[in-house]
Amino acid sequence: MEKHFAVIGDPIAHSLSPLMHMAGYGAVGLEAEYQRFRVKTGDLGDAVKGLRALGFSGWNVTIPHKESIIPYLDELTPEAARAGAVNTVKCSNGKLIGHNTDGAGFGRSVQEYMGAFTGKTAVLLGAGGAAKGIALALAEQGMPILVLNRSVDKAEELARQIQAHGGKASAGGLQIGAWLDHVDLLVQTTSVGLQGESYPISLQGIRPEAMVVDIIYRPWETPFLQEAKTQGCQTLNGLPMFLHQGGLAWEFWLGTKAPLPQMWAALLHEVEHSD
Numbered sequence: 001m002e003k004h005f006a007v008i009g010d011p012i013a014h015s016l017s018p019l020m021h022m023a024g025y026g027a028v029g030l031e032a033e034y035q036r037f038r039v040k041t042g043d044l045g046d047a048v049k050g051l052r053a054l055g056f057s058g059w060n061v062t063i064p065h066k067e068s069i070i071p072y073l074d075e076l077t078p079e080a081a082r083a084g085a086v087n088t089v090k091c092s093n094g095k096l097i098g099h100n101t102d103g104a105g106f107g108r109s110v111q112e113y114m115g116a117f118t119g120k121t122a123v124l125l126g127a128g129g130a131a132k133g134i135a136l137a138l139a140e141q142g143m144p145i146l147v148l149n150r151s152v153d154k155a156e157e158l159a160r161q162i163q164a165h166g167g168k169a170s171a172g173g174l175q176i177g178a179w180l181d182h183v184d185l186l187v188q189t190t191s192v193g194l195q196g197e198s199y200p201i202s203l204q205g206i207r208p209e210a211m212v213v214d215i216i217y218r219p220w221e222t223p224f225l226q227e228a229k230t231q232g233c234q235t236l237n238g239l240p241m242f243l244h245q246g247g248l249a250w251e252f253w254l255g256t257k258a259p260l261p262q263m264w265a266a267l268l269h270e271v272e273h274s275d
């Protein structure tokens with residue numbers, strides 16, 4: 001029987017999830033379909049009821065519903081409970097289970113390029129929803145994290161949350177400092193760069209061994225990543241993270257490994273032809 005999956009959010013027109021998952025279904029010969037639905041904020045409860053009634057096996061959840069969907073679900077996995085946000089829902093025997101693959105997807109994508117996290121330190125720029133998921137996933141791996149944010153109080157709040165989960169964290173304002181000499185992994189989690197604008201702080205003098213990540217992938221290389229490259233750092237945009245959050249959602253829904261090479265090829269083809 002054909003399985004049905006979807007992604008819900010608003011805006012949703014540019015989501016690459018359908019293309020990525022459909023490429024995976026084609027690769028393994030799975031009879032399944034993945035659709036995208038624009039769901040406005042006030043319609044979320046009805047949309048969830050509808051997806052359940054229509055027999056969807058699962059769906060992804062994106063902005064602005066990652067937190068507000070929680071009251072409509074029956075259970076949360078520990079990952080979703082910890083992040084306070086859901087990006088993946090599975091309908092299992094009529095029960096809706098909320099999960100979060102954003103943090104682990106980030107961890108997998110970065111580890112693929114920089115190896116084990118042991119003994120390494122991370123600096124996170126930004127303290128919003130995206131930063132929180134990433135911070136908690138890194139802290140779980142034992143990485144000490146310095147959170148820097150334009151509003152220092154939000155950085156401090158995130159550092160406290162990391163500590164409450166047993167992680168090591170400190171906080172500060174968005175400024176350069178001694179961390180430039182010590183950082184192993186620098187992650188830019190804010191929306192600065194989406195319009196091609198440059199970042200408020202300069203990376204001049206950052207140690208070239210640092211791995212620098214920007215979770216944006218459109219544009220393919222933000223001015224922030226361009227500057228990191230100029231400093232000799234290895235860089236990574238947000239597309240590998242997107243791939244891995246999708247692969248982990250696939251595993252959660254289907255219980256099998258996702259065909260990541262084919263899913264990656266489909267993403268690359270699309271991004272290269274849309275820029």
Ligand code: ATR
Pocket residue numbers: 125126127128129130131149150151152154174189190191192200
């Ligand atoms: P998301 O859930 O996508 O992370 P968010 O929760 O609205 O979005 O968080 C946005 C983040 O980007 C915040 O860390 C914000 O900093 P403030 O807390 O100081 O607002 C950061 N941000 C947005 N625009 C920024 C800018 N022009 N310069 C620096 N930081 C910016």
